[in-house]
Amino acid sequence: MNGEVVQPAFRAIADDLAQSLRRYLERYVGDPAVAQDLSQETLMRINQGLPSFAGRSSIKTWAFSIANRVAADYLRHPDRRLHIVELDEVAEPIDPDRALDEKMMLGEMNECIRAVIDSLPDSYRAALILHDLEGLSAEQTAEICACSLATAKIRIHRARLRLKEALTKRCEFYRDQDNVFRCDRKA
Known part of the structure; x- marks a missing residue:
């Protein structure tokens, strides 16, 4: 860290939280290299x-x-364009034996979700990612977003509603023969 004094407590914090923080930042900004920085x-x-x-x-x-x-x-910064990381890239690695058409369907679904999350206001996007993707409580989300608990719950709720409404407009959802949830883009 560029010659700075590193406190012993910091090492424990960094060891404990570095991976979670990087994953959150990757989901937030959508670029692994930027998230690392x-x-x-x-x-x-x-x-x-x-x-x-x-x-x-x-x-x-x-x-x-x-x-x-x-x-x-x-x-x-005005030059930044937001990209959300595909949810399956971070949550779990893709099985190399997965069929190509299944990968394409997942990619299309993630692309839809990514575009909708990308369109959310920053406050909604942060609340949704922290609560629903990172698994933090509403109380923790409120503290991180520097808002009241009621405001955090409203942001989470509104973000979910916007996500659902946008996906319903853009996608036709169904379950395939294996009972796997799928979507096709509406024309």
Whole structure:
């Protein structure tokens, strides 16, 4: 970290949260290389801020709030174009034996979802990713997004509604012969 003093507590925090923070940032900005850079920036800010950490929230919540600000600052730049990472790329690796047509269908579904999440306002996108994809509680989401619990719940709810409405307009959902959930784009 460029000659900065690294506190012993920081190493434990970094070991515990670095992967979760990077995954969140990757989902938020949609680019693994950028997410890695933002993750490093987040860890540097955590190290710098650790001496003044007052413990009013958990370390995890505090760290995610820093990551959230780092990502928001990055995306505010007018030259940045947001891309959301395919959900199956981060959640689980694709089985190499999966049929090509199944990969194409998953890609199309992820493309639809990515486009809709991309269109959400930053506050909704952050709440949705933190709560539904990262599995954080509504309380933790509220702390990270610097809003009240009620506001966080409203953002999560509205983001889900917008996601559902947009996907319903764009896609025809069905279950295939193996009872796997699928979608086809509407004409």
